[in-house]
Amino acid sequence: MLRLRDHIASLVAVFLALGLGILIGTGFSEDMLVTQQRLLIDRLTLEFSDLREEQRRLEAQIQEQKRDLYLWEQYQKALYDMYIPGSLAGRKPALICHAAELPEEIPKLLADAGAEPVALLRVPEKGGGEQCAAGLGQAVGSLLVAGDTEKQVEVLQELQQDGRLEAELIQPGRADSLLLFLGETERVDTVFVRELAAAAKSLGIPLVGLENSKVKKSALAELKAAGMSTIDNADTVFGQFSLLAVLQGVPGHYGVKAGADAFLPAVREVP
Structure with missing residues (x-):
């Protein structure tokens, strides 16, 4: 109910x-x-x-x-x-890419400035172990400043056969500067970088460390600690101006990242 x-x-x-x-x-x-x-x-x-x-x-x-x-x-x-035109006339830089691509603007910049690159070498990224890395930096430095064509060919053939580097360009003559392009730090072999920096210092030629602005974890600290100039935005017009200044005798650490001491070289310092 x-x-x-x-x-x-x-x-x-x-x-x-x-x-x-x-x-x-x-x-x-x-x-x-x-x-x-x-x-x-x-x-x-x-x-x-x-x-x-x-x-x-x-x-x-x-x-x-x-x-x-x-x-x-x-x-x-x-x-x-x-x-730019003629500002590096007669200069003979050697370009080395390690775990990095060469910014496409750099060859044009060097050509317009009158520089004559004697080499473009590519060193594979880290992964070959300590035996592969040991001695490579010294060997590359010696190769680029030998000034002996027969010696260069001999060293180059040995390094290429071992798979430790690839040569896209090699010209007779002694390099008067080394431009080392680096990628992300986890891909960079610090043993090679240290050896190459030590070789450049002992041979008395300047080495410039460069990387693209998109690199997130920079490996340039190794070169900065070794007293070499560094540029962390080589793929930009500002980084290219900095490279020009460094090759003209204005060393420093330029760019936009934490390791840079200045964005650009002071204009009054550029010859």
């Missing part, structure tokens, strides 16, 4: 709620609905207007940035034409 009574009560409650809903619904007049629609339309129109205004502002900002970029490119070209 209680169950039936409860059931009837619940049905009555449902019908009362339905009736109340109908009553409330019919209470909204046509004018009220029209007013609400008008308010909604006005709000959407205002939001659309704000979006159009934001679009115009962004388009104007993009045009301004394009103009600034164009002016910067023209300024960069003017500086390039002023400082």
Whole structure:
């Protein structure tokens, strides 16, 4: 009996709620609905207007940035034409890439500056073990400053047969500077780097350590500790200007990362 009574009560409650809903619904007049629609339309129109205004502002900002970029490119070209041509005439750098790719702008920079690279060597990333690394830095240094074509060919053939390096370019003559491009520190063989730095110091030729700005874990600290110049943004126009300055006799540690002492060499110091 209680169950039936409860059931009837619940049905009555449902019908009362339905009736109340109908009553409330019919209470909204046509004018009220029209007013609400008008308010909604006005709000959407205002939001659309704000979006159009934001679009115009962004388009104007993009045009301004394009103009600034164009002016910067023209300024960069003017500086390039002023400082680069012939600035390294007669210089014979050797390029060594270890666990890194050579920035495509570097060969053009050296060519425009009048430099004549005597070598482009690629040393595989770390992974060959201590026996593979031991002695390689000294051997590469000796190879590049030998000035003896027969000796160079002999050493080069031995190193290539062992798979310890790959030569993309080798020209007769003694290198007067070494440009060492390094990648991420976990891929770099510190034994090779230390040996090459020691060889360069003992042979009396400058060594410059370089890396791309995208390298996250720098390996340049080894070279900085050895007293060699370093540049951590060699893939940018700023890094290339720094390289030019270093090769002209303004040593230092340049770039944008923690190991750099300055962003650029002081202009007054550049010959």
